[in-house]
Amino acid sequence: MIEFKAVSKTDIDFFDQNGYLIIRNVLDEDTISTLIEAGDRLIHSNRTKLRQKGGDQYDSFRNSITLDDAFIRLIDWSEILPVVLQLLGANLQIMTSHLIYKYPDPANLPDTHRHPGWHRDYLQATRDMGNAAIPRLLVKCAYYLTDLRKPKRGATMVAAGSNHLEGNLNLPKGQVDPPTAVEPSLKAGDCLIFENRTFHAGAIHRGPSVRKAIMIGYGYRWVVPMDFVTQATDFLDKLTPLQRYLVGEPIEEVEEFLPGGTRNPLKEWCQEHGIPTTRHPQPQRLSKLPTL
Numbered sequence: 651m652i653e654f655k656a657v658s659k660t661d662i663d664f665f666d667q668n669g670y671l672i673i674r675n676v677l678d679e680d681t682i683s684t685l686i687e688a689g690d691r692l693i694h695s696n697r698t699k700l701r702q703k704g705g706d707q708y709d710s711f712r713n714s715i716t717l718d719d720a721f722i723r724l725i726d727w728s729e730i731l732p733v734v735l736q737l738l739g740a741n742l743q744i745m746t747s748h749l750i751y752k753y754p755d756p757a758n759l760p761d762t763h764r765h766p767g768w769h770r771d772y773l774q775a776t777r778d779m780g781n782a783a784i785p786r787l788l789v790k791c792a793y794y795l796t797d798l799r800k801p802k803r804g805a806t807m808v809a810a811g812s813n814h815l816e817g818n819l820n821l822p823k824g825q826v827d828p829p830t831a832v833e834p835s836l837k838a839g840d841c842l843i844f845e846n847r848t849f850h851a852g853a854i855h856r857g858p859s860v861r862k863a864i865m866i867g868y869g870y871r872w873v874v875p876m877d878f879v880t881q882a883t884d885f886l887d888k889l890t891p892l893q894r895y896l897v898g899e900p901i902e903e904v905e906e907f908l909p910g911g912t913r914n915p916l917k918e919w920c921q922e923h924g925i926p927t928t929r930h931p932q933p934q935r936l937s938k939l940p941t942l
Contacts, residue, residue: 651892651915652728654923657736665737666931669813669848670832676729677793677839686795688720689862693751700877707753707765708852713877714749714864715897716885721747724866725893730791730841734868737843738789740917740927743898745772745788746867746876752804755855761802762826764851768809768819771846771867772876782816786931788846788869795862798836804855806842806863807833813847814936827851829941847934871898871911891915 665671677685692711700712715721724730725744734742755763770776776784798805810830812819819828833853834842844850846869855861867876881897892915895901900912920927 651919652726652731654919655729655732656925657733662736665843665845668808668810670808670810670842670844671733671737672834672836673730673733673841673843674837675839676727676841677795679839681723682795682838684720685724685793685864686862688718689749689751689795689864692717692749704765707755707855708750709753710748710750712746712748715744715747715866716878716881717749719888721749721864722888722893724793724864725889725896727866730793730843730866733843734789734791735916735920736925737929738786738868739870739929740914740920741871742868742896742916743871744866744875744896745869745873746790746865748865748867748877750863750865752852752855752861752863754857754859755804759854761854761856763854764807764826766852768821768828768849768851770849772869775846775873781818782934784847785933786813786845786847787873788867789843790846790865790867792842792844792863792865794836794840794842795838795864796859797838798834798861800857801833801835802854802856804857804861805834805836805853806844807831807851807853808842808844809849809939811936811939812849813845814932814934815847815849815939816934816937819849820938828939830939845931868896 693709702710702712809828810832886894901915902912904912917927
């Protein structure tokens with residue numbers, strides 16, 4: 651099982667209030683190199699299955715943990731999974747894994763260009779439930795594989811506090827960003843965690859090289875994953891019992907109906923370390939974001 655790493659109350663409160671949290675130095679140089687090699691193999695291939703392109707500005711693959719064995723380790727990465735458990739709770743599974751390469755933007759685009767534009771994740775749920783009713787369903791953990799410490803390098807921008815908005819992100823007249831917009835400064839190996847209700851967008855990319863990242867999303871086991879229904883047997887055969895559980899497989903087979911489901915090793919881990927197995931976030935209460 652994973653090693654216990656406590657998240658401070660300050661960080662948990664910051665996440666609850668702002669809808670995002672940055673965890674520094676979670677990937678070492680060797681791991682970054684291995685992940686980049688795997689990502690390059692996919693992006694430079696002719697593969698079309700699970701591929702998602704955004705014009706000439708980005709290229710990506712969904713359910714990427716299944717596409718190269720190098721990505722499997724991120725399912726239960728020891729620097730991040732304990733953080734997710736303390737932010738979201740124990741009844742979790744992988745919802746999405748998204749390898750994204752973002753290319754430098756054309757010079758004719760203004761610095762205010764955002765691609766993708768400001769949005770919340772898990773669009774289908776938001777469409778069905780509306781912005782005011784949508785709960786916190788998942789968090790995305792965005793691992794950055796290239797250096798984004800300078801501004802305008804294509805980082806994922808977040809609108810701090812937008813996880814509490816009851817309505818859409820109504821931008822001030824003549825503005826392209828909300829007043830609480832943050833363009834995070836990120837080193838290769840840093841991880842940006844944000845929840846599905848947090849509005850986010852892609853910053854303009856003026857750098858000389860490709861911005862490379864892989865995002866792993868975790869959500870409640872009673873929510874349908876975005877990338878898959880069930881995973882293929884040949885992929886499951888490569889996984890540890892905990893990794894299998896995190897892609898939606900039961901930890902044990904039982905014939906009886908169990909209201910709480912079968913054994914949950916994540917819940918057992920939380921109980922072992924004296925941390926809550928569930929978390930109840932605040933509902934949306936803001937009609938608009940404050941002006942900074």
